[in-house]
Each structure stands twice: as structure tokens, then as C-alpha cells.
Amino acid sequence: MTDDTNLFGEPLPRLGAPLFVERWSNRKAFWIGLYAGQGMTVPAICDRLADGVTPNTVSGMISQWGYTLPPDQKRSYGPVKVMLAAKDRTRIAAEAKARETSMSELCRRVLANVARDQLWKAVLDA
Secondary structure, three states, X not given: OOOOEOXXXXXXXXXXXXXXXXXXXXXXXXXXXXXXXXXXOHHHHHHHHOOOOOHHHHHHHXXXXXXXXXXXXXXXXXXXXXXXXXXXXXXXXXXXXXXXXXXXXXXXXXXXXXXXXXXXXHHHOO
16 A cells, blocks of 8 residues: 555545646637747736736646747747738848848847837827
8 A cells, every 4th residue: 555545556536626627718728829839928828818817827727738838939039920011021121231130130129119119109000
């Protein structure tokens, strides 16, 4: 007999409630998985869901599912994939060349400045 079996070798029943019970709909689990796969942080996932779920609950479920962030997404920054028309991409490439930088760096700087300085209206509502 071990500490986790009875006299007949059967496992002992667990006392108390389960440590974690999955009670989410498939839809909610899908969105959490999608957002996590896109590299969003757990607080950002909670903000996007906006249904009162806490960061601890989301990170607990992600952990229980066995998902771990790829090494390049464990930092507080990550890639953003954006679809662009060919002519816009050509304009960005020309501007990057004129500034002697890469397209990626130019886009990063523009987006970071817009976000940091809250220039959304100036850029999007023009």
C-alpha cells in the first residue's frame, strides 16, 4: 500500500473540489487560443474578451492546455503581420530607402509613434 492507494491497490478518491474545471465554451477557448497564438499578452487577451475573465484564469487555462509561447514571443514585443496592397508596399519601400532604413524598421517607428503619442485620429480620420 502506498500513500495514494487503499488496501486493495485502488487509487484513493481525491478530497475537495477539482483544482481547475474547464467551463468555457468552444468559442471562448478558440479566441483565447487564437489571441495567444498571435502573441498577445494575457492581460491583452482579457481586455479583448471583455467578459470579466481574470488574467490568472486565462494563464491557468493556457498552461493546463499545455501551450507555451514560442521563444521569440516570450518578450514584451513581437511581430505584427499586416496585409498591404502592392502600391502601398512600394511607397513604404521607397520611403524606407530614402531614410536609409528597412521597411520593417520604418513601419515599427511609425506605428510606435502613433501609439505612444495617441495620434490615431490624426492618422485614421484624415
